[in-house]
Amino acid sequence: MRALILFFGLTFGSIELLFGWGAEGHRAMANLAQELISSQTQTKVQQLLDECGDRDLAQASTWADEIRENAHLEQSRPKDAESFNRQFPNNASWHFVNLPLGISSYVETERYIHGENDVIHAIERCIAVLEAREPVPGDPSRAQALRLLVHFVGDIHQPLHCGTGFYRLSDTEPPVLVTNPEEAVGLPTDRGGNDLFYAPKQELHALWDVGLVEQIADTFDFRSLAALLRQRYSQGSWPATPGDYHRWAETWAIESARVANSAYAGIRFKSAESMGEPNPLWISIALPPEYVKRNTTVAAQQLTKAAVRLAQLLDRLRWP
Ligand SMILES: [Zn+2]
Numbered sequence: 657m658r659a660l661i662l663f664f665g666l667t668f669g670s671i672e673l674l675f676g677w678g679a680e681g682h683r684a685m686a687n688l689a690q691e692l693i694s695s696q697t698q699t700k701v702q703q704l705l706d707e708c709g710d711r712d713l714a715q716a717s718t719w720a721d722e723i724r725e726n727a728h729l730e731q732s733r734p735k736d737a738e739s740f741n742r743q744f745p746n747n748a749s750w751h752f753v754n755l756p757l758g759i760s761s762y763v764e765t766e767r768y769i770h771g772e773n774d775v776i777h778a779i780e781r782c783i784a785v786l787e788a789r790e791p792v793p794g795d796p797s798r799a800q801a802l803r804l805l806v807h808f809v810g811d812i813h814q815p816l817h818c819g820t821g822f823y824r825l826s827d828t829e830p831p832v833l834v835t836n837p838e839e840a841v842g843l844p845t846d847r848g849g850n851d852l853f854y855a856p857k858q859e860l861h862a863l864w865d866v867g868l869v870e871q872i873a874d875t876f877d878f879r880s881l882a883a884l885l886r887q888r889y890s891q892g893s894w895p896a897t898p899g900d901y902h903r904w905a906e907t908w909a910i911e912s913a914r915v916a917n918s919a920y921a922g923i924r925f926k927s928a929e930s931m932g933e934p935n936p937l938w939i940s941i942a943l944p945p946e947y948v949k950r951n952t953t954v955a956a957q958q959l960t961k962a963a964v965r966l967a968q969l970l971d972r973l974r975w976p
Contacts, residue, residue: 677810677811677814677865677866677869677959678865678866678869679718679721679878680866680869680870680876680877680878680881681810681814681865681866681869681878681881681955681959682714682717682718682721682806682807682810683714683715683717683718683878683882684714684869684878684879684881684882684885684959684963685717685809685810685813685882685885685959685960685962685963685966686712686713686714686716686717686806686810686963686966687712687713687714687878687879687882688882688885688886688890688960688963688964689713689806689962689963689964689966689967689970690712690713690714690967691882691886692963692964692967693967693970693971694971697967697970697971697973697975700973700975701713701802701970704798704799704802705799705802707798707799708799708800708802708803710803713806714878716802716803716806716807717803717806717807717810718807719734719800719803719804719807720747720750720751720803720804720807720808721751721807722734722737723736723737723740723741723747724737724741724747724748736800740796740800744796746773747773749773749774750773750774750775750777750778750804750808751775751778751807751808751811751817752774752775752811752817752818752848753765753768753769753774753775753776753817753818753909754768754820754845754847754848755768755818755819755820755837755909755910755913756768756819756820756822756834756835756836756837756840756913757819757820757821757833757835757913757914757916757917757920758835758836758837758840759819759837759910759913759914760837760910760914761910762906762907762910764837765906765909765910767837767841768837768841775808775811775812775817775818775905775909776812776905776906776909778804778808779805779808779809779812779905780902780903780905781795781796781801782796782801782802782804782805782808783805783901783902783969783973784902785797785798785801786798786801786802786805786973786975787973787974787975787976788976789976805966805969806966809908809962809965809966809969810959810962810966812905812908812909812912812962813908813912813958813959813961813962813965814864814865814912814958815864815912815913815915815916815918815919815954815958816848816849816860816861816864816916816919817848817912818848818909818910818912818913818916819848819912819913819914819915819916819917819919819920820845820846820847820848820849820916821833821834821845821846821849821852821920821939822834822835822840822843822844822845823843823844823845823846823925823928823937823939824843825844825928830924830925830926830927830928831925831927831928831939832925833920833923833925835917844936844937845937846860846937846939847861847936847937848861849861849863849864849919851936851937851938851939852923852939852941853938853939853940853941854941854942854943860919860923860941863948864919864951864955867948868948868951868952868954868955869881869955869959871948871952871955872884872885872952872955872956872959873885882963885956885959885960885963886960888956889956889957889960890960890963890964893964894960894961894964894965896965896968896972897965897968901968901969901972901973904965904969908965912958915954915958918950918951918954919951919954921944922943922944922947923941923942923943923944924941924942924944925939925940925941926939926940926941926942927939927940928940
């Protein structure tokens with residue numbers, strides 16, 4: 657059964673390029689977060705959910721993926737997608753940031769972050785919108801900001817949405833992974849594992865988005881997954897992130913890039929080919945034994961941490 661789920665998960669997952677946790681992971685994380693927020697926060701959140709017609713945070717959590725231009729959807733695209741994409745043509749970049757695995761401080765990220773279209777700035781912008789008394793022209797609405805925030809706090813905890821492989825390539829040798837932030841600047845990347853293939857059409861990124869998530873509770877059902885995460889991993893919980901919550905996302909991204917070391921540990925890089933779109937590089941890899949088992953635990957911890965931290969952030973916000 658597990659093998660079957662993993663197979664379907666990976667097959668399905670391979671079309672979800674750059675999606676962050678698949679729908680199951682996002683919904684489970686949001687479901688757990690909603691159970692953890694205070695009743696005052698719940699009232700504020702519910703007002704915005706009512707405004708956009710979402711039942712709960714779990715439903716709100718996947719909107720950011722559903723509206724994307726390159727989204728692969730079973731159902732039709734939400735009706736507000738077109739105007740949102742016209743207003744924010746770069747929103748597909750808001751789901752991730754590409755940092756080397758050896759990153760250790762936010763100062764070091766400056767050479768890797770250009771402009772404000774990355775997951776760190778996206779979270780910071782959502783917080784600003786949710787705390788503003790008046791709507792700011794040019795910003796998403798408050799209801800949209802809530803939907804985006806719930807999604808991006810999930811994405812930033814998917815290790816391959818922050819940490820990525822940088823490579824030294826040669827015609828004769830296998831690709832060499834470069835993790836040192838001093839040495840990685842300007843080198844080609846695997847785009848958060850989207851260009852790493854452990855089998856034909858099987859990307860490492862999709863394994864993390866979908867395959868590992870389905871392994872956690874051996875289910876496709878997000879409520880069962882949320883229940884298991886609460887029971888098994890949120891005991892003792894995670895203490896609040898130090899410092900001003902307006903900048904927590906910076907700490908989370910660095911931490912997530914460090915966690916991504918586990919996603920790269922033991923991988924053998926076999927060969928690299930230069931391709932066109934959609935995968936500029938095609939790097940064949942071999943996963944070490946126990947890779948899935950070991951990293952399923954990491955994925956479960958990251959999802960739980962995301963839920964706990966989303967609740968802490970929502971409780972901390974100065975809601976107008
Ligand atoms: Zn995403």
